[in-house]
Amino acid sequence: MKVLLIGVGGVGEAIAVIAQNRPWLEKMVLADYNLERAREVCQKLGAPEKFPAEWIDARDESQIVALARKHAVDLILNAVEPRYNMPIFNAAYQAGCTYLDMAMSLSSPHPTRPYQECGVKLGDAQFEQAEAWERKGLLALVGMGADPGLSDVFARYAEKHLFDAIDEIGIRDGGNLAVRGYAFAPTFSIWTTIEECLNPPILWEAGRGWTTTEPFSEPEVFDFPEGIGPVECVNVEHEEVVLIPRWIRCGRVTFKYGLGETFINVLKTLHLLGLDSTVPVNVKGVQVAPRDVVAACLPDPAHLGDRMTGKTCVVTWVKGTKDGRPRQVFLYQVADNEACMARYGLQAVAWQTAVNPVIAMDLLQAGVWRGAGVLGPEAFDPDPFIAKMAEYEVPYGIKEMA
Amino acid sequence: MKVLLIGVGGVGEAIAVIAQNRPWLEKMVLADYNLERAREVCQKLGAPEKFPAEWIDARDESQIVALARKHAVDLILNAVEPRYNMPIFNAAYQAGCTYLDMAMSLSSPHPTRPYQECGVKLGDAQFEQAEAWERKGLLALVGMGADPGLSDVFARYAEKHLFDAIDEIGIRDGGNLAVRGYAFAPTFSIWTTIEECLNPPILWEAGRGWTTTEPFSEPEVFDFPEGIGPVECVNVEHEEVVLIPRWIRCGRVTFKYGLGETFINVLKTLHLLGLDSTVPVNVKGVQVAPRDVVAACLPDPAHLGDRMTGKTCVVTWVKGTKDGRPRQVFLYQVADNEACMARYGLQAVAWQTAVNPVIAMDLLQAGVWRGAGVLGPEAFDPDPFIAKMAEYEVPYGIKEMA
Structure with missing residues (x-):
């Protein structure tokens, strides 16, 4: 290839x-x-x-x-x-x-009811062209990182093997990464984090379809596995909510991001002051976008790998029934920064994201995954992907909940 | 004149x-x-x-x-x-x-123990030249706004008329000003507020002299008069702490600013992100100081007078003894924005600050206040100043505390 x-x-x-x-x-x-x-x-x-x-x-x-x-x-x-x-x-x-x-075309909020109704959704611009891609016999595999990506593969795997009926699929992304020597240093692009977190979060429910809510709504303390522990998670706009209902039968899809209290407060404050804006302002005769200034004041996460400790985790939390009984399972992948640095010289978030499109390319090249149109990861058989994870040294867990 | x-x-x-x-x-x-x-x-x-x-x-x-x-x-x-x-x-x-x-030359923090010891104090650069001014028979009257300024006159008045001995003089500045139509709009220069509030606050105690503490330390809910009510106040660097002990015998001098929780959080967050910095950063090829960007994103308080409601208040809170018994008094001046706008077309904070140097010039021109050197407002007889306040339509209160 x-x-x-x-x-x-x-x-x-x-x-x-x-x-x-x-x-x-x-x-x-x-x-x-x-x-x-x-x-x-x-x-x-x-x-x-x-x-x-x-x-x-x-x-x-x-x-x-x-x-x-x-x-x-x-x-x-x-x-x-x-x-x-x-x-x-x-x-x-x-x-x-x-x-x-690994991320879809951008949304824009509903002009009058931004926190109730969708305007242009994530990926709409791409899905609009799905028929043309199909006709040409060409494949666009969208949202194929860690989350979205592996999180969607997990959802499809749960549907195929673990449930008869699914009430809710909730993606949770969180961790305990910290950067030595900095009071505050995001471990992921602050520009994209602001974009994701300040856009109206999107929800999907059977019968109601897609709706939106207030940024940082429905806070929930989620207990992440492998020693990460409890992190405050809030609703955030993310591709899984757009992708999963297109291919998986279920009652509800949500995405919550484990930002933690400090980060949530930072984002709220930036928004309060207008510092999240991408529209240039005049600063003593010079034009700059406030959001670019925020990014310029913070260290570049691409160069922080060797100062970072802790883990990052993607969870697909599925609730439903199996054999007539209620069931809850969560499927997860944890990346430890020190392990990623030692083994590959790669920062954990970068490695955790990157390994998934590489596995997908492997499957596409082998003809194991094939298709035409604009398709999400859950449009494909999850089994060969899950099977490849060992070969690519990607540990994962499936945990039965009480 | x-x-x-x-x-x-x-x-x-x-x-x-x-x-x-x-x-x-x-x-x-x-x-x-x-x-x-x-x-x-x-x-x-x-x-x-x-x-x-x-x-x-x-x-x-x-x-x-x-x-x-x-x-x-x-x-x-x-x-x-x-x-x-x-x-x-x-x-x-x-x-x-x-x-x-109306404000003194800037401080710079102690190089190794910024939150315990003073480096260069507010006004040090000016006081260093006091002898030269004295020799020339020339007067520099420093810190002659509302606070510092009227607050210092109040302190001297309390010493002269209300106390035999003073344990503590605490200046409190707070109010309930709000700006219609803005989620967040400072009623005073954000540049100066950042400067004041993020510098190490200064304290003075008899025997120990001047020391510093952590920004936003010793939070205290102070109940401001005339319907303003309780506001969270924290230690902030301010001139009174430098001026009062030079001329008034007392045990302790503090300054606390009624920033309120939202503003305190905004300032802490700006500091966490480095957005309080005055050192230019490179933003896509352009050099800008982050603090200037913050100011550019917010509305200019000079043009908000007609959208502002509420009051601002300066309090000099004195604790000590009179005739062998403990006494607590607070002397205060309240400015109501709607009243200031209606009467003078001036925003409350601007009017409350400006009236004091005008009264001082009146007294200097009349020869009632006279002197040479670098002197604070408390170096002068407070009585003629207090007497002039009625003429200049400046209401004030003296309140005996329980």
């Missing part, structure tokens, strides 16, 4: 490292807006023929098409912020390549 | 409005870095000969001296942010003018 990887940040680098010596990979083009960064990763990998570095502007559809053709790639893997999804998605269609991403 | 007013912001404008028709005022030069703003106030006052507008760079000592000489002024009144104190203070000395300000 020949792959065009767009975006060589923390996750992009991890994808290249994990895919590096897999027999199914013929070539992976490392394309980034920051060519120096692409070259740095190229050099680390030490195989410039297999991993050539290229400059790309992810906003420029025609440039992406040209680069895909230049290297005759089979698949375009989108590893940049989701604000650039559409030009990459459209370029893949143009170039006749399989498309794969 | 001929006055050079440097800084025609909210307080500067209020000074001009209050002084406008007083018989002792011959001329007041309105000098600002923003000449348009100076002209706007000049036009409002409708007497361009008496209130000429001039452009000034408050960082430029020689320009200030030249402007003082051009208009042959007797007094330079500093109404800009205290970061510009020293060039204005030095220019007044150069030009042989009386100097008056």
